[in-house]
Amino acid sequence: MRPAFAGPHHMTQSRYTPMMKGGMAGLMKQAQQMQEKMAKMQEELANAEVTGQSGGGLVSVVMTGRHDVKRVSIDQSLMSTEEDDKEVLEDLIAAALNDAVRKIEQNSQDKMGSMTAGMQLPPGFKMPF
Numbered sequence: 001m002r003p004a005f006a007g008p009h010h011m012t013q014s015r016y017t018p019m020m021k022g023g024m025a026g027l028m029k030q031a032q033q034m035q036e037k038m039a040k041m042q043e044e045l046a047n048a049e050v051t052g053q054s055g056g057g058l059v060s061v062v063m064t065g066r067h068d069v070k071r072v073s074i075d076q077s078l079m080s081t082e083e084d085d086k087e088v089l090e091d092l093i094a095a096a097l098n099d100a101v102r103k104i105e106q107n108s109q110d111k112m113g114s115m116t117a118g119m120q121l122p123p124g125f126k127m128p129f
Contacts, residue, residue, distance in 0.1 A: 041115055045108050052100025059092040063100040065108070072096075 045065040052061045058075040078089050
């Protein structure tokens with residue numbers, strides 16, 4: 001009579017090992033491809049430029065995905081020597097910068113999210129972006 005459970009050594013090596021090796025090699029290849037795609041995507045995101053605006057476009061800021069400010073544009077109508085206008089201008093510049101940062105973050109989430117859409121990740125697992 002055969003024991004109820006013969007253990008894993010009961011299975012033949014030929015049925016068990018090739019599947020494990022092929023599966024692991026496939027996973028490693030997928031991981032490498034994913035790493036290459038992520039590196040390319042991160043470089044594209046870093047070089048992308050977004051424009052943040054405030055005051056209905058009176059102040060605009062062009063920023064790269066690396067958060068480097070490339071250009072600040074201020075409408076001439078905002079230029080005066082009065083103290084109140086200076087504070088308004090400072091607020092508008094801060095708002096335009098914040099708008100640009102939010103756009104960069106959204107762009108990153110959208111692009112990386114589309115890249116991982118087909119992946120079967122465990123519940124609660126978040127990618128580092």
